[in-house]
Amino acid sequence: MRLPSLFALRALEAAVRHGGYSAAARELSVTQGAVSQQIRKLEAELGASLFHRRGNEMVPTPEAARLAGEIATAVAGLQGAVEGFAAAAEREPLVLSVDGRFAARWLAPKLPRLLAHPAGANLDIRVEDRVANFTADGIDLGVRFGRGDWPLLAAERLTTDRFYVVCTPQFAAEHRIATARDLLEAPLIHSADRPWSMLFDRLQLPTPPVNGPVSNDSLLVLEAVARGVGAAIVRSSMVDDDLASGRLMRPNSDSLPLPLDYVRPGQLVRPVADPETLPAPYGYFAVWRPDNRKQRRIRLLCDWLTAAGK
Amino acid sequence: MRLPSLFALRALEAAVRHGGYSAAARELSVTQGAVSQQIRKLEAELGASLFHRRGNEMVPTPEAARLAGEIATAVAGLQGAVEGFAAAAEREPLVLSVDGRFAARWLAPKLPRLLAHPAGANLDIRVEDRVANFTADGIDLGVRFGRGDWPLLAAERLTTDRFYVVCTPQFAAEHRIATARDLLEAPLIHSADRPWSMLFDRLQLPTPPVNGPVSNDSLLVLEAVARGVGAAIVRSSMVDDDLASGRLMRPNSDSLPLPLDYVRPGQLVRPVADPETLPAPYGYFAVWRPDNRKQRRIRLLCDWLTAAGK
């Protein structure tokens, strides 16, 4: 025998329990008509009346009441099974893979907030700078630096970076940095792909010779900045927290033409109306496989990450 | 938590049991694609994979297998409850109301066949010539004489009557009835609304004076015919069985212009191509309320009745 639809059975059960279609409809979040139709169809399928009216109340037949009871237990069993499974799935860790710089400079400061949020439940946060394969490595959500154009992967932008000149307040005071020109005399930490020349060229000043340490690793650079070794040009996303907390500052942010957009040598830059909203071509992206089964949790975490970046 | 559709859950259960979507699809009488999509959707709702492929076989995850088991028991519970209810409804008698003539002359001979057929299970056959109200009297299916145009009731024609001259073989032999003219001399049983004149007029013979008993009750008339009292003009549906068994016969059916259509005095009769298929305006109809919940059984019985009349 073909089983009636689950909804019809639940409608019957609810109608018996409430003693009316309208109340049942409210419980099931549908209109009263829907319940009426479902029960009518059910009566046709089962070949017997389920209710008879008495005044304004619907009285279930004894058989219908009995059936409703059995449906209730069966449905509760289904519900329990499904919810148990879903809960178990929820307890399974969601693997978040981030690279070292993002982990240290962006995620770490926000971690307490994330862990207190539902999106942060049962996270397995892996810090790894290279990821071979999302599926093979069991990664549910990655945060990767790039242009958001990974093949086969969905991506959502987390950061829209500007480049900031940063140093500690102590450093700025010590070296009396008031104008951009003052930077010429101060120790400047160089990094390979964010040359100071891109600032001084805009200011039409001569780029000073390398007078401080050089590193291609922004973590090391920022460590050095934090210890007062010098000023550096860094991605805004790496120092959001330090700037907010006052551990770092952007010296002379009034007089310096900052934020700077990062422009590679030879890269075409189009003028835009509002440079503040210029999307940097590169940035951090949340990245995931669209066919991953944990979409709901991925969505939740992804939404949290994008919101936290604002 | 919103429950997934019952079909999706059953698809999962069947797929686990068969170890593949195609076999599950065959069991559920849908295409393989339908099962695939249902399970994909289920995985999305539950937030976890349910199967992983190994070669050509689909291996359920342990959790999915567990879930499938719980679903199986819950669905079996539902199935059992629904089938128990339907079976109980089936055991409830289906009330068939027929009038006395139909019961005696049409239904009674066919009763053994009907009772051996599923359509005849749990019948409550009531013989009553007047029916006030289908709902109030709890009548599921009525057989009524008329034109099939009862308001608020659905009707399906059971009999398309002709009028036959009938008598017993003994009677025909005894009175040497060879031609229509022979009837003029034989005892003829008269009934109010099927006058012999309608036959003799067509034969362009004078209608003989009333030379036999008269009754308005066809049962009495037929009883008299059966006892060899005389010949009579009767509805074909009243004598189908007696003619088939040879208890009655249609004398001189070659030479007499029979069957006759019943024509009331003054009634317009249109010529038709094949008079054998001329639908009599009046006849027996199966009649029921379209909103009766026992439509399935009514349909079954109604189909049996129409088929039995052919």
Added chain:
DNA sequence: GCTGGTTATGAGCATCGCTAATGGCTTTGC
């Protein structure tokens, strides 16, 4: 390599069933 099996996936489309509106009926409160 070929054949016969499997699942995955997308387009198209029919069906289903919900919503919304309406009507008839009952109860309640004035």
Added chain:
DNA sequence: GCAAAGCCATTAGCGATGCTCATAACCAGC
């Protein structure tokens, strides 16, 4: 009594669901 507010029944309309169909990709056995 009457009006108002509740109930269920029923209809038309329409949007979403989810099926079928067709195709692709993949696997196993010969």
